[in-house]
Amino acid sequence: MKKVLIAYASRTGNTGKMANFLAEGVRFAGHTVEIKKISEIENAEELNGYDAYLFGCPTYHKDMTGGMKQFLFLAEKAELTSAAGGAFGSHTHSGESAPMIFDTMEYVFKMKMTNLGPLNLTEATIATQEGLKACQDYGKALAETL
Template sequence: MPKVLIVYASRTGESEKIANLIGEGIRIAGLEANVVKVTDIKKETDLQGYDALIFGSATYHGSMMDKMKTMLFMAEKAGLEGKVGGAFGAFGWSGEAPGRIYETMENIFKMNMVGDPLMLKSPSLGGGIKMAQEYGKKIAAKLAG
């Protein structure tokens, strides 16, 4: 069974909620999903052994959270080329973090990205729960082929 790793950096808990909802969507599709905090990723081997990886961060002062930036530098050595990928994040005003994560995964890591990054102000607003679950299902569908 394909395995998906979802790594999140959250400031107020909203990006964590989105990560868990994406995980639900992946599980609904019948795949395994592991949701972990960015601080739980200690070395590049923690990112290996997965068929897809999804990274997300809140946007804070116009950028992704520092711990996510650090993890992305480490991920560069993890051999993620060709793996299915996705990016997401919660934001208050500007929402740059998901796009920057997505572009890093696509252009530097050379991953096989799904659609566009998922950007939500909150998973509880405007259909956010369903949107996050559907994003997880899109990842699962891309893995299926």
């Protein structure tokens, strides 16, 4: 059984819902998961000990939140090279944050990213059956790579 960290930022609770749905998918695949808000992670050492990472953030003014940018600088110090990874985010209309996080994890951190690309859902989709299934499937797919 492998251990997955889901770390996220959420302004209105939608990205937090996604994190919980993703965790269900990881658990369906037989692995354990910890969910943390990025504000709860104070140093790079707290990112050690996981086999895979899912980082998520809403798009805010066509960008990641400032907190997520700071978190990614912290995560870079954790040396996550070769760990499995995925990225997710919610948005109302544009959706730039999840692809930016995904690219940072893949090209800067040199992680083994899921071949599904980033999971990017509109806020209106998250609480639907389609949104729930998309998140669970993404969590399962990441976990099955372990």
